[in-house]
Amino acid sequence: MTSEDRFFALFKPEAGRLYRTAWAILGNEADAGDAVQETTIRAYRAFDQLKGGAVAFPAWIRRILVNTCTQIIRKRTRVIPVERPEDLSEERMTPDMQLSLDGDVWDAVRELDERYRAVVVLRFLNDMQLEDIATALDIPLGTVKSRLHTALKVLRTKLQAENGERRGAV
Amino acid sequence: MPCDDFQAELVEYLHGSLPPDRKAAIENHLSTCQACAEEAVAMRDFGRMLSRGLREWVDEGVCPPDVMAQIEESLRPARRRSWWKSWPAYASAVAAVFILVVVAASQTMDMSHQIASIPLVGGLATNLLYPNHDVDVDDLDGRTPGEPVASTEHDGVRLDVYKPVTGTDAVRIQYALRGELLDTQAAMTRFEATLAGSKGALKIHRLQIVRTTGEVLLTAEYEPVLPGQALTLTVKNLPLTVPVDKDEWQVSLKP
Numbered sequence: 456m457t458s459e460d461r462f463f464a465l466f467k468p469e470a471g472r473l474y475r476t477a478w479a480i481l482g483n484e485a486d487a488g489d490a491v492q493e494t495t496i497r498a499y500r501a502f503d504q505l506k507g508g509a510v511a512f513p514a515w516i517r518r519i520l521v522n523t524c525t526q527i528i529r530k531r532t533r534v535i536p537v538e539r540p541e542d543l544s545e546e547r548m549t550p551d552m553q554l555s556l557d558g559d560v561w562d563a564v565r566e567l568d569e570r571y572r573a574v575v576v577l578r579f580l581n582d583m584q585l586e587d588i589a590t591a592l593d594i595p596l597g598t599v600k601s602r603l604h605t606a607l608k609v610l611r612t613k614l615q616a617e618n619g620e621r622r623g624a625v
Numbered sequence: 626m627p628c629d630d631f632q633a634e635l636v637e638y639l640h641g642s643l644p645p646d647r648k649a650a651i652e653n654h655l656s657t658c659q660a661c662a663e664e665a666v667a668m669r670d671f672g673r674m675l676s677r678g679l680r681e682w683v684d685e686g687v688c689p690p691d692v693m694a695q696i697e698e699s700l701r702p703a704r705r706r707s708w709w710k711s712w713p714a715y716a717s718a719v720a721a722v723f724i725l726v727v728v729a730a731s732q733t734m735d736m737s738h739q740i741a742s743i744p745l746v747g748g749l750a751t752n753l754l755y756p757n758h759d760v761d762v763d764d765l766d767g768r769t770p771g772e773p774v775a776s777t778e779h780d781g782v783r784l785d786v787y788k789p790v791t792g793t794d795a796v797r798i799q800y801a802l803r804g805e806l807l808d809t810q811a812a813m814t815r816f817e818a819t820l821a822g823s824k825g826a827l828k829i830h831r832l833q834i835v836r837t838t839g840e841v842l843l844t845a846e847y848e849p850v851l852p853g854q855a856l857t858l859t860v861k862n863l864p865l866t867v868p869v870d871k872d873e874w875q876v877s878l879k880p
């Protein structure tokens with residue numbers, strides 16, 4: 456087995472999760488694809504030196520991914536997308552994938568404005584500390600707190616209105 | 626202190642790091658105020674539900690086949706490409722950067738800051754997205770486009786165009802405006818640019834604008850064209866502090 460084969464054997468089971476994590480952070484599938492690709496290249500180049508072996512791989516590559524994504528967000532302040540990201544993502548979406556998009560939580564989170572969504576995803580999906588989110592997105596800690604506060608208010612109104620019953624079971 | 630103020634601090638109490646005195650004050654209040662205690666529990670539970678909902682959605686994810694194919698393609702040819710092997714100095718610089726990352730990873734769980742400081746890999750990865758195009762060593766560092774292949778100048782403002790690269794997925798072109806430029810977002814949103822091939826204007830996929838004082842560097846990706854085609858770049862409504870006579874500038878690039 457070449458190191459390329461070993462890398463792909465570890466990477467493939469993670470690819471779907473990495474793709475969706477990137478999508479959640481970045482808000483569209485076109486950027487998610489780019490982020491996963493860049494992450495893979497970074498990880499592959501560093502793969503020979505990965506300590507901890509197969510067990511450590513998922514967390515290791517996820518950290519590289521989150522970092523790649525936040526780098527993309529930081530750069531976005533000066534990126535003007537000419538096409539709406541949604542237009543690109545529609546082209547990539549197969550019927551199979553559409554079927555699995557019905558998560559209530561994601562539907563609510565994806566509707567948030569970019570600034571709020573990234574903070575929510577980094578906190579609640581990636582378990583990042585607020586201080587680390589501030590560093591990663593290059594925004595003040597106070598801004599992270601206020602965005603999280605606002606986002607949670609919006610999400611609670613939305614999700615609890617939609618399925619108040621399910622909340623009781625939490 | 627009214628309950629509203631305590632509730633405003635709950636996000637930070639649950640998810641952040643309050644100073645010990647504020648933390649103690651909140652915990653003290655929660656032990657005596659039922660309304661706030663209930664709100665704190667509801668908010669904590671809501672956070673857990675968010676985490677669980679997002680994780681379930683992520684666990685169901687499938688990487689689209691075209692993305693997967695692109696990834697495999699971008700890694701496999703990279704190892705065999707002659708330009709890679711012919712620039713050993715560059716290759717070892719990348720290796721050195723990664724060694725730094727991995728050492729950091731073995732010492733602490735939080736390697737995000739170390740990875741964030743990699744300056745080279747972004748540009749490299751961008752090039753690898755299009756493994757079939759010709760890569761100049763100058764192109765590898767995305768910040769320095771090299772020598773312009775075409776230029777035009779009016780009243781102290783200069784437009785430099787750098788060698789476009791053609792890949793299977795896109796044409797990437799970089800150009801810079803230098804001189805008396807307006808450094809505002811509003812000025813840049815009026816700016817227009819068209820890249821035309823032999824069959825007319827190309828559809829643009831992405832435009833990146835990096836502004837510094839007196840310089841605007843633009844990187845644009847367009848739909849692919851056949852290599853060797855002549856291209857014409859037309860720019861309009863330049864972000865100039867002093868208006869010049871010309872409103873529209875054109876630069877032609879011979880194959």
Ligand SMILES: [Zn+2]
Nearest residue numbers: 628658660661
């Ligand atoms: Zn109270």
